[in-house]
Amino acid sequence: MLDVAPRVRKYEILPSLQPPGIPAVAPLPTGESEDTRRIAERFGEAVLAAGLHHGQQVVYIKPEQLVALAEFAKTDPHLRYETLIDVSAVDRSELPVSDHRFHTVYQLRSYSRKQHLMIVCPLEDGDEPTAPSLTGVYSGANWPEREVWDLMGIRFAGHPDPRRILMPENWPNHPLQKQVPLGGEEVPFTLTWEDPEFESLGKQILEAKSAPPKLPPGMSLENMIINLGPHHPSTHGVLRLVVELDGETVVNVDADLGYLHSGFEKTGENKRYKDFVYYTDRMDYLTAMSNNLGYCLAVEKLLGVEIPPRAQVLRVIMAELQRIASHLFWLSTHVLDVSGTGMSLLMYATRERERILDLFEMVCGARLTVGYMRIGGVSRDIPPAFLPHLEEFLKIMPEQIDDYERMLTHGPLWSERLIGIGKITREEALDMGLTGPMLRGSGVDWDLRRDAPYSGYENYDFKVPVANEGDCYARYLVRMEEMRQSLRIIRQAVDNLPDGPYRAEDRKITPPPRAELDISMEALIHHFKLMTEGFHVPPGMAYQGIESSKGELGFFIYSDGSARPYRLHVRGPSFNNLYAISKMSKGHMLSDVITNIGSIDIVLGEVDR
């Protein structure tokens, strides 16, 4: 007899896992910076709190003044926050606070002044929590706000396109709200034929009429509507694009996401900090190392833990190798998209990527989902054979990149297909919140590794390639040059690889070495505590962005002092960059849509998270 009752699983909390003391309200910023003072002066009463928190500028603002603040931050000559990097929200219903259940959190970035600003907006409670939409100020807020509405259930007043984005239109709840249990949604399906529900559902499935799905807003049936995906050779996964065609000319493109939505954020909120490292691998599975790094850095920011120099250099080597691997894969698939399956560059780039994956296998036993980094360092030291193999790779790789360029850059067909396609001006790129090669291809000289260094990137000498044209060809050139620069960074890192521990010696965060367990009672206790309970992270919130191969990968963590993140939000570069697809493709031909998808360089695991 099958037990088919829906199982509502509430995460069991060990008594010792109970947080030692939750702050009554979110930890407030202290001190002040020039920017927060300026904002506080300008907005007076509306600013609830302003100052620094974990070195980040944070402003708490009343919702009435949010749009005005954003406009002020964007246009004021002393602030010049050109870009909205991210929108997220926190549901505080499980914190011992009674009002302002939802906070929306905005990350603003000034590229010209190299400043980052976090705006928190406590919303009024009510049946329908509503925040003012920032799409009027930054058009890049469009998708992130839709995501917050979809997953958190916060309405955005004045949003031009208030549809759900990841979950189906008819989904019964907003999964990131705290009362929605993890994996406990009742699946409306039973195994008995007699069940009346099965009767209707089964009929639906068996006699399903292919009803035309709703047409995205702004499209008309006058033209040919083509459905690119979710099963399509060139959408790099399960992306669905609804394309309105006039002949072969694209009139309108609407992206339908969520086919690979796996609820990483919700999962993260139910995992201990150290356990979530392995989940980050699966988001953008082509840049697992960078994902590891970004997450670890965000947690370490809250912990305030010191990372030993060797671990930092190892992290840089791995992250840069991963960038090359990701760019190689981008190159091979881009070539495949533009040129067809016969094109042999596809395999040449994959061959070199294989070498990098072999290196990864050497250090951590896995090739794709590496899970190599740990909070406080890396999981293990590199084996002796690693460096010779890396040397060999460093030796052959520059020639290979020259070879690729010989096949593409100087060939007429490649440039014909890319020049002038998917043009994004500098202003548009800033407005849409694009990052990474998409931004640098449009002439914005910005790289987090150089301009907001983390993990010791300030010690390396490398150039940030920038191209001004803003088309697919410019982005292609930027990425090719980035590979060379990554090789330079690895070269320097290998030459200056320091000795020493490969992870922090802080026993409260990293487990003791195996040998110590046999002789030290204290080590055993630490080990036991870490393996069962994990470590507690002091309350606070932190946003850490890193330069992943596709753009800015950001982790926003809101900690309540327990061993699990209270709120974990991922700012995926693919997600925000993909927003540009509609703008890039309009007026071009159908083939260019495919070129543009390749040029944005998306991984659906990260778009949908």
Place this chain on the structure above:
Amino acid sequence: MDWFELIVIPTIRSLVLIVVLLTGFAYLTWYERKLLARFHVRYGPNRAGPFGLLQPVADAVKAVFKEEVIPNHVDKAVYLLAPALALIPALIIWAVIPIGKGFPAVADVPIGFLWILAVAGIESYGVILAGWSSNNNYSLLGALRSSAQMISYELPLGLFLISILLLAGDFSLVNLVEAPRAWWEWIWLWIMFPLFFICILAETNRSPFDLPETENELVAGFQTEYGGIKFALFFMAEYINMITTSAIMATLFFGGYRLPFGIGGEIMPWLGPFILAGKVVVLLFLFIWVRASLGRPRYDQLMRFSWKTLLPISLGYMIITALLVVFFK
């Protein structure tokens, strides 16, 4: 001429030809996969039989025994007719190609040239009808691209053929191969060969001009809704077209069944078909080489290239050829 010579012998010849061509098609797929794999630093098929030589057999068995699926929304009669329409021209074009001394494949038609042009003209129907009858947007776009492309490229192709015709002065392909040519005629012909080859690539829908079936935009283009043996027929048509056009190119440009400088051909006339086959294999290598190393132009660029580059060149070439023939021959 009795009934025996009129019907039985051509029938036998045709049957032999079809068997040879179908085997050739099967092993062309093997040849292409093997070669492409070498270009790609891969192994290619190597499981079925030695060097994967039985792979085509396995593929054929798979295609034949696959379940026949006909989607509900297609125009059934046309949908079934289209694969056949695609394959037949590829086969019948062979009728006039000389494969040995004084020995055309089926018949020495005095208007062999016109036959080639005419049959090449109906080749696109299979693709167009397939795309139309499938009732699928992808297929339709593929068919539209195909018809536009084939019409565009048939113009320069036809003009180039006329130039060759001017040089040869005879519509019969057998005479063309047999007639002696001056050295400058050869050089003049070979100058044109790369352009002619580009037209042929477009005619046969081969990469980089495989826009009707661009797998990364149109899924499978005009053949999206086809599966099993019907898909295999399209596949066959494409590959037999490759063989056919290679044979035509060998005949027009490289002396067909004859060895260069008149070696051997007189002594051993039965070598003819083998020499032709050898030339075909070399030309097929070209097709595959191009596929492995060149990207694909966009549809509008493809059309622009045909109308703005190839057509004027072919016109100019034809005029110069005419002048050459008038003054030097």
